[in-house]
Amino acid sequence: MDWFLQQAINGLGLGAIYALIALGYTMVYGVLRFINFAHSDVLMLGAFTALYVAPQIEKVAGAESPVGCVMVFVVAAAVCACIGMLIERLAYRPLRNRPKLAVLITAIGVSLLIEYTAQNEKVFGSAPQPFPKLLSDYEINLGNLVVSSNDILTVGVTIVLLVAMWWIVQKTRVGTAMRAVSYNQQAAALMGVPVDKIISFTFGLGSALAAIAGVLYAMKAPGIEPLMGVQPGLRAFVAAVLGGIGNLPGAVLGGFLLGLLETFAGGIPGLSNYRDAIAFGILILILLLKPAGLLGRSTIEKV
């Protein structure tokens, strides 16, 4: 029982990060119907932004102070929001009315461009760099269970951000515009919705989420390097599809589920080498039964 609960706790901590990244994928997909493959690189840029600004902020706010930590998150999110909007403006908007495949390939191109530029020795370099401690991490013992304060933070931040995103999309004027753009860009434009600005805003929001996920991921990782976003990015993409792409609670559910599956599969002695195979095998099964994802609604394309 203890083993089970401990794995569940570890899985939730990992899943929360997948969930945050998946939220960004799914928001952009919801509005533009395409997968932004550069999303995982924005995550990496978020972590590196934090790496560079953390020492400066530490001078002002003091070492490992909660205020300083929040400031690091805010700066990373703001920088990445700008980067995300810039990517959309330069790479995706010119292709808005082209076949989706062209945009998809461009997204892969942008991703590779960021990764290889970052690996240049004059930029970040390809060697892992130690990430500064933003917050003192302590372990809480509950009987035989160990919970890290970092994991609690990660899960908490994910849930707060999910609720915030849901509120923005469902309750605000800009959210209504996002849903309208998602349904039909031309009809939205005829209502006076500035479609370009709404899409830009969506990219900004998604990229800020990626940055926050990147910093949280870096806080747990031994070091950060330019390809750090690839693995979690891929898993988060799968999580978004699993939950039903375009669906916000679905992305979070998918993220947590994937984190749990991975941790459990990895925790079984003798099977830990197969953890990805087991986790993704179960995913394939779920998608065979529910092709639109767990919370996705299958839509019939009208012709």
Added chain:
Amino acid sequence: MLSVENLHVSYGAIKALHGINLNVPKGSIVTLIGANGAGKSTTLRCLSGLVKCTTGSIKYEEKEISKMPPHLIVASGLCHVPEGRMVFSNLTVQENLRMGAYLQLDTKWISSQTDYVFGLFPRLKERRSQNAGTLSGGEQQMLAIGRALLSKPKFLMLDEPSLGIAPLLVKSIFERIVEINREQGLTILLIEQNANLALEVSSYAYVLESGKIMVEGPSAVVKADPQVQAAYLGA
């Protein structure tokens, strides 16, 4: 109120409009009739900014709008009810109307205009909390018109309001269109395949053929034109 000069539009290598001139005076109902593929919808899409013209000028209230993005054109009071209605089927009737009022900030005006729309189309009031996707074609057309009325239009462009709608409803929708023109002082540019109906409610008509204006004149004169009668009125 609206004057279009020498409008040319191409989709890639295909030319859709070959130099069109239109003139719509304030407070009138003007119609644009023609066969499928003549360029009627393209004309409206160009006026509302969804498609950009290659050359030509569009003057609306003395202002050149041919380079303006769609959302600014709507803001200036030129509203377009698109072909196929394009209601947001994932939103309720009420939410669709709210979307129409996206640029309106005066909540008092929005609620009184919503009441006006519900008075015009009582069917929408009955179904206000239903998803728009569950409405019949005619009801969706009412919703599309109602939604446009909430954008505070001065000039309304209607693309095929009779398309795919039961004949009984068509009659009632056209009566409402005339009513809107009279009561709210709205200028209307109407596109129709049902030429008889369009010529009946309008004061001036243009006949479009393969991207060119072939005939124009007061609706009664156009209706009597033997060429138009043979081609569009089934006489």
